[in-house]
Amino acid sequence: MTNDTLITVFLRGGADGLALAPPVGDPHYPRVRPASFVRAADALNLDGFFALAPELAALASLWNKGQLALVHDVGTSDTTRSHFYAQPLLERGAPDAAGGWLARFAKARSSALPALAFGDALPESLRGGAAATALRALADLDPGARVERLSAELAALYDSDPLLAQSAANTRTALAQLRTLDGAPYRPAAGVEWGSDEFSQQLAQTARLLKHGARPPVVCLDLHGWDSHVAQAQLLAPLLRQLGAGLANFAADLGELFERTSVVVYTEFGRRVAENSGLGTDHGHGFALLVLGGGVRGGVHARWRGLEADALVGPGDLPGAIDYRAALAPVVERHGVDAHAVFGALAEPALPL
Amino acid sequence: MNASRRELLVSLAGAWLFAGLALTPVVKFWSTGERTSDPLPSEPVSPELELLLARCGFGARPQERGAAASASEWLERQLAHESIDDAHFESALRRFETWNAPVGELYEFQASLVRRELQSVVLLGAVHSERRLREALLDLWRDHFSLSLGKGECAWLATGFERDALRPHALGHFRDLLRAVLLHPAMLWYLDGRLNRADSGAPNENYARELLELHTLGLGGGYTQRDVQEVARALSGWTSRALGESRKARVEFDATRHDAGAKHALGVALDAGLGEDEVECVLDLVCAHPSTARYVARKLCVRFVADVPPEALVERVAASLRDSGGELRPGVRTLLESEEFRASRGAKLKRPLHFVASALRACDAPCTPDATLLERLERLGHAPYSWPTPDGYPDAAEHWRAGLLQRWRFADELAHGELAAAPVDAAQLIVRTGGREPLARALLGRAPTAEELALVTGGDDARALSALLACPAFQRC
Numbered sequence: 001m002t003n004d005t006l007i008t009v010f011l012r013g014g015a016d017g018l019a020l021a022p023p024v025g026d027p028h029y030p031r032v033r034p035a036s037f038v039r040a041a042d043a044l045n046l047d048g049f050f051a052l053a054p055e056l057a058a059l060a061s062l063w064n065k066g067q068l069a070l071v072h073d074v075g076t077s078d079t080t081r082s083h084f085y086a087q088p089l090l091e092r093g094a095p096d097a098a099g100g101w102l103a104r105f106a107k108a109r110s111s112a113l114p115a116l117a118f119g120d121a122l123p124e125s126l127r128g129g130a131a132a133t134a135l136r137a138l139a140d141l142d143p144g145a146r147v148e149r150l151s152a153e154l155a156a157l158y159d160s161d162p163l164l165a166q167s168a169a170n171t172r173t174a175l176a177q178l179r180t181l182d183g184a185p186y187r188p189a190a191g192v193e194w195g196s197d198e199f200s201q202q203l204a205q206t207a208r209l210l211k212h213g214a215r216p217p218v219v220c221l222d223l224h225g226w227d228s229h230v231a232q233a234q235l236l237a238p239l240l241r242q243l244g245a246g247l248a249n250f251a252a253d254l255g256e257l258f259e260r261t262s263v264v265v266y267t268e269f270g271r272r273v274a275e276n277s278g279l280g281t282d283h284g285h286g287f288a289l290l291v292l293g294g295g296v297r298g299g300v301h302a303r304w305r306g307l308e309a310d311a312l313v314g315p316g317d318l319p320g321a322i323d324y325r326a327a328l329a330p331v332v333e334r335h336g337v338d339a340h341a342v343f344g345a346l347a348e349p350a351l352p353l
Numbered sequence: 354m355n356a357s358r359r360e361l362l363v364s365l366a367g368a369w370l371f372a373g374l375a376l377t378p379v380v381k382f383w384s385t386g387e388r389t390s391d392p393l394p395s396e397p398v399s400p401e402l403e404l405l406l407a408r409c410g411f412g413a414r415p416q417e418r419g420a421a422a423s424a425s426e427w428l429e430r431q432l433a434h435e436s437i438d439d440a441h442f443e444s445a446l447r448r449f450e451t452w453n454a455p456v457g458e459l460y461e462f463q464a465s466l467v468r469r470e471l472q473s474v475v476l477l478g479a480v481h482s483e484r485r486l487r488e489a490l491l492d493l494w495r496d497h498f499s500l501s502l503g504k505g506e507c508a509w510l511a512t513g514f515e516r517d518a519l520r521p522h523a524l525g526h527f528r529d530l531l532r533a534v535l536l537h538p539a540m541l542w543y544l545d546g547r548l549n550r551a552d553s554g555a556p557n558e559n560y561a562r563e564l565l566e567l568h569t570l571g572l573g574g575g576y577t578q579r580d581v582q583e584v585a586r587a588l589s590g591w592t593s594r595a596l597g598e599s600r601k602a603r604v605e606f607d608a609t610r611h612d613a614g615a616k617h618a619l620g621v622a623l624d625a626g627l628g629e630d631e632v633e634c635v636l637d638l639v640c641a642h643p644s645t646a647r648y649v650a651r652k653l654c655v656r657f658v659a660d661v662p663p664e665a666l667v668e669r670v671a672a673s674l675r676d677s678g679g680e681l682r683p684g685v686r687t688l689l690e691s692e693e694f695r696a697s698r699g700a701k702l703k704r705p706l707h708f709v710a711s712a713l714r715a716c717d718a719p720c721t722p723d724a725t726l727l728e729r730l731e732r733l734g735h736a737p738y739s740w741p742t743p744d745g746y747p748d749a750a751e752h753w754r755a756g757l758l759q760r761w762r763f764a765d766e767l768a769h770g771e772l773a774a775a776p777v778d779a780a781q782l783i784v785r786t787g788g789r790e791p792l793a794r795a796l797l798g799r800a801p802t803a804e805e806l807a808l809v810t811g812g813d814d815a816r817a818l819s820a821l822l823a824c825p826a827f828q829r830c
Contacts, residue, residue, distance in 0.1 A: 012741065081578070082390045082566055084744045120734025121747075124756045134521070136732060143762050146769075150761055150816075150823055157804055158757075161825040163702065167754040169823075224741045229545045229559045277553040278545070283562075315578065 002336035003294050004215045007206065007250075007263045008102065009243070010091075013227030014083065014279055015267035017059065017288035017318060019236050020056075021070050025049035035279045037232040042245040046070060047300045051320070056247035066227075066298030067251070067258070069353045071327040073303055075320015078269060083227070086268035093343050099128015101328070101342050102118040106132065106217040108337040113177055114170050115218035116209075118202040123220050131170045132218075138205045142179055151175065154255050161183065167311035177200035179213050192253045199223050200246045207253040210261065225312035226267060230278040247292060259294035262331050266290075266324065274306055286318025289327050295334045297353045323347045385489035393717060394419040395791035402427055403798040404698045407830040408657060409689065410485035412629065412703075412711025415786070415795055428689055431486035432682050434524060442482040443804040449474060452707065456513030464508040468738075471502075471512045472721070473722035475737040476730070479710035480720045490523040490685070491515075492706065493656050496745025497649075498534045498568060500543040502738045506596055510539035511738050513602070525647060527679040528640045531568065535632070538593035538602040544743060545766035551589040551612030561585035563743050564639065571651075574644030576619060583618035587631045606632075640679055646671040653688055658697050660749045666693045699829045705733035707830065708760055712767055712822050715784055715796050718775040726774035729766075733759045761823045779814040788815055796821045 017239035023029050024040035025048055043051035050072060050327055052059060062068045077095060078086040093101025102125040106115040114131035117123055126132040143151075151172050158168035186208040188194065194204040199221065206219050223243060228235045243265070251258045270287035303321035305311040313319045329339035341348060393415035397403055401424035406413035409431075430437065446452050451462050468771065475495075478488045498519070502508045518537045522530035534540050537789055541547040546560035561584040565576045590611025606629045615625040619638050627634060639645055650671035654662035666688070673679075673687040688694060703711060709730060713720050722725075730736045734756055740746045747753075754814045770777050775803040786792045790811040793801040801809075808820040821827060 006379050080572070082562070082567070082572060083742060085572060120756070121752050127751060132755065133758075134734070136734075143758060143765075147758075147761050147765050150765055150819060151758075151819060153808065154761075154824055157808070157825050160804075163750055164754055164828065166824050169758050170755070171758045183487055201543065216681055227559075229557055274555070276555045276557055277550055278548040281559075282555075315582075 001260070003262050003334045004260045005210060005217065005219060005262075006102070006105065006331065006335055007219050007221065008125070009247075009263065009265045010087075010125075010220065010222050011086070011226045011239075011243075011265065011267040012083075012224045013220050013267075014086075014269045014271055015226040015281055015287065015337070016228060016232065016236065016284075017072065017074075017270040017286060018273070019053055019228075019232065020240070020290075021046075021050050021052055021288040022074055023049060023072075023304065023307070024051045026304075026307055032273050033275060033306050035275055036221065041281060049303065049304075050300050052244075053236075053240045055237050056244035058244040061243070062248065062251055062292060063298065065297060067294075068298050069291040069294055069296050069301060070299075071289040071301045071322060071351065071353065073318050073321045074266075074289045074324045074327055075286045075318075076269070076324055078285070079314070081269065081285070081314070081317075082335070083268060083283075088124045090266070090268050090324065091123060093125075097344070100125035102126050102220065103128040103132065103217050104333070104342045105337055106174065107333060108341050109217035109335065111215060111217040113195075113214055113216040114174050115220070116216045117220035118205075119220075119222055123222070126218065126220060131173065132173045133170055138166075138178065138181070138209060143175065148179070149174060177214070181214060186211070186308050188249075189253045189255055192249045194249055195242065195245055197242050197246075199242050200249065203246045203250045204253070207250055210254060210257055211227065218277075227283060228271065228280050232280045235280075251292065258346070261293045262296070263292040264289070264328065264331060265292075270318055270320075273312055273318065282315075284317035285313060286320035289324065291327065291331055291353060296331075299353075301351050304329040322351070326351050327353065356759045364468055367655070392787065393782075393795070394541055394793035395786045396795055397798050398801075399424060400698065400799075401695060404687065404695065406485075407698075407711070407798055408701065408823045409489045411479045411488060412714045412830070413795075413798060414714040415717055418795075425690075426786050428486075430482070432524065434484040434487045434685065442477065443482075445477055445481065446474060451512055452516065454512075456517065457512065457600060460596055461603050462509075464502075467512055467728060468502050468508055469724065471515060472727050472730070472737045474512075474515065475725070476710070476722050477720060479706060480713050486685070487523050489657075490681070491519055493652065494519050494523055494530065495726075496740070496748075497652055498540065499540055499740050499743050499745030500738060501741055503545065503741065505542045506602075507539055507543050507738075509596075510537075510542055510602060513537065514539035514739075524681055524685070527645075527674070527681055528636055531640065532636055534568070535564070535588075535636070536591065536604050538604055541591065541593040541604065546574070546588060547592040547595075549585055549589045549591070550607075550610035551586060553612050556582070556585040556589045556612065557578045558582060558585045561588060564712075567745075568742055569639040569648065570644040570770075571640055571648035574642070574648060580618050583616045583623075584635060586612040586614070587618060587623060587635050589615050591632065603730055608794075620773050643675070646674040646679075650674055650684060653684060655748045657688055657699050658691075658694050660751075663693050699826070702753055703749070703828055703830050704746065704753055705735035705756065705760070706730060706737070708828065709733065709763065712764065712827075713775050713830070715822070715827075716767065716775075716777045716818070717785075718767070718777045720775045721775040726772060729759075729763055729772075731764065733751070757828075760828065764822035764827075765819045768822060769815045776819070779818040782818065783814050789814075793821055797826050 032038045042054050044057050071305050076090050091100045114133045117134045122134050152176050159165050194200045202221050266289045267287050270285040271281035325343045326348045332339045398418050398421045400433040439596040451467045452472045472767050482488050514537050518533035544560035545557045549557040562581045566572050590607050594601050613626050651667050670684045670688050677683040807815040
């Protein structure tokens with residue numbers, strides 16, 4: 001049986017892989033991060049060498065159930081260390097691809113529902129022809145009867161506008177499907193207490209959507225604020241807590257449905273190994289990626305070359321030893337989609353995760 | 354702050370408000386003197402002027418057609434914006450307590466109030482300022498020099514940024530604009546320049562990188578990682594006083610934090626010991642770089658002509674900018690007088706702020722921004738100073754076209770008179786315009802097609818108006 005919905009969580013701004021999943025077993029780790037290193041005893045131990053940040057402790061039960069995989073030192077072909085180059089590069093899935101990897105994935109899934117993205121606009125990963133709609137909340141998709149009538153009256157005019165026809169049709173489809181969701185009340189599973197932060201609320205709405213039986217091929221979420229040039233430890237702690245609690249609640253709320261759902265957590269690049277003068281870190285290269293959900297082979301999938309200067313690249317960054325598509329390919333395949341149709345020829349074999 | 358100072362500020366603001374009312378003997382600050390029952394002109398003016406009003410003026414207001422100048426007269430007048438009487442808009446600004454406070458004193462106010470008033474100023478400018486072209490350029494610079502109220506102390510500093518850095522230079526000289534941005538506490542906060550210090554190890558590269566990548570040369574504009582690091586060294590030591598310090602938001606150069614060594618940036622050697630003057634060298638260097646004129650020209654062409662602008666036009670606008678030594682007006686003139694511009698009617702998708710402002714203008718709706726109206730901008734994905742990353746809200750239609758549902762909802766609400774901040778009476782508007790067909794002509798700036806005309810036949814007046822505001826042609830400009 002294949003998985004239904006793929007959830008992506010994009011940590012925008014360049015999330016530090018050494019903070020997300022510290023290599024507590026690496027002897028050089030405390031030296032390179034004098035201000036922010038965490039002790040093994042304080043972190044969530046994974047395999048003795050890698051741990052998850054203490055603020056991600058809520059993920060312990062998913063780890064124990066084998067539903068969480070850590071892929072460490074993942075990279076793209078980016079050498080600019082620019083957010084605005086690295087993000088679309090990652091989201092397109094190949095340097096010469098037109099449109100995003102999730103758009104190609106959603107097209108291959110040919111679902112009745114459009115792909116959804118929480119936020120003000122579609123992310124790069126969903127651009128390029130798949131049915132996709134940006135929304136800020138599920139309620140945004142219910143415009144009431146008057147607007148529904150208006151959308152019908154305007155349908156013919158929009159159909160003849162090449163720039164807007166597809167968007168208008170997608171919007172009408174989403175309207176019709178999501179207006180019928182409004183009836184049944186939503187009850188979170190026992191023990192689930194959603195946080196009031198935007199990320200948790202978006203995950204809660206995603207859970208609500210799935211529990212009502214809707215199966216969008218993709219739901220994209222963004223968690224902003226990872227660009228930790230300054231005072232990194234203080235900046236990242238609340239974000240890590242939102243991430244950990246949000247994902248743990250999401251899995252618990254979905255229950256068995258989580259077995260048919262995939263979650264990918266990624267970012268555009270990691271950060272400089274050495275701290276800067278502001279107790280922060282500058283743009284780097286290699287990062288940590290998480291895969292959660294049904295069918296995943298939990299565990300650590302690492303290619304670690306250490307933190308000594310000669311193992312680093314550029315101005316002192318993790319080399320990104322694993323091509324990120326090698327980590328995404330097995331996820332894509334679990335949804336019944338040929339990874340080659342999404343990423344083209346892979347630079348290296350898919351990871352066994 | 355102590356109570357007496359707070360009271361003083363409030364009473365001062367009250368005095369300004371009172372003065373504003375006393376000087377401008379109208380109750381509604383948006384009033385342009387007409388009675389709301391006066392007839393509204395609906396006959397489209399020349400296609401050239403309709404294009405300028407739609408694209409570079411946040412949409413036509415019906416009265417602008419009555420005052421019909423030629424396209425070239427409009428452009429001349431707008432380029433010489435200093436001589437335009439904008440008293441109504443300026444008196445409206447006096448109502449905003451925070452807009453009138455010096456940048457350091459904005460910390461005395463709640464961040465949410467400062468934010469609301471700044472966003473109101475942006476929306477009011479787009480709807481009501483008579484300096485149409487300057488407002489359009491401001492909208493561009495807010496993205497070119499994007500900053501987010503969500504970072505650090507930016508919520509208190511962005512007001513001064515809009516007022517003191519962007520507004521005075523929007524149609525002035527690019528180097529002055531860039532200098533005002535670079536040395537503004539808001540930008541020093543947003544891109545961490547204030548923390549870029551050489552006395553404790555590695556400098557913070559964040560601002561230097563975005564200066565080259567987003568503000569001047571552009572990605573691929575011919576700079577290297579080494580250049581980023583050298584520019585960061587050159588700018589080290591410039592800082593801004595933070596909350597909790599005396600003389601908050603004061604920008605100063607701290608020589609002890611500055612890297613005084615020699616540098617080599619963008620192919621030019623900078624002598625050791627330039628100190629405070631080194632920032633001027635950096636400004637000269639990046640402004641003189643040929644990539645900068647081309648990058649700024651491309652931004653202008655993307656905003657005002659097409660998402661993928663003709664290369665020849667970009668080169669001509671870049672040449673104008675270079676020939677004038679960075680004066681913006683000649684470049685803007687080259688652009689707006691070009692054949693490519695004239696031929697581009699309808700080619701751009703309005704961004705949401707543009708859509709909202711043009712809808713309010715087309716309906717001749719008096720606009721008093723309130724929380725609901727600002728929330729609508731947020732829902733449309735285009736709240737001022739809220740894009741999370743330094744690249745600014747995108748221009749390309751591809752980014753915005755998924756958001757049609759919220760536009761339809763806005764059109765529906767506005768036309769039904771449900772927005773208290775911008776009350777519209779569809780029936781009265783139709784009477785003033787002389788009927789539904791003239792209303793369609795006025796909103797579209799041209800004769801409606803048979804299909805568009807069918808939208809306004811039958812049903813009640815509000816429905817007809819909402820269909821015009823929500824139709825594809827009104828999403829374009």
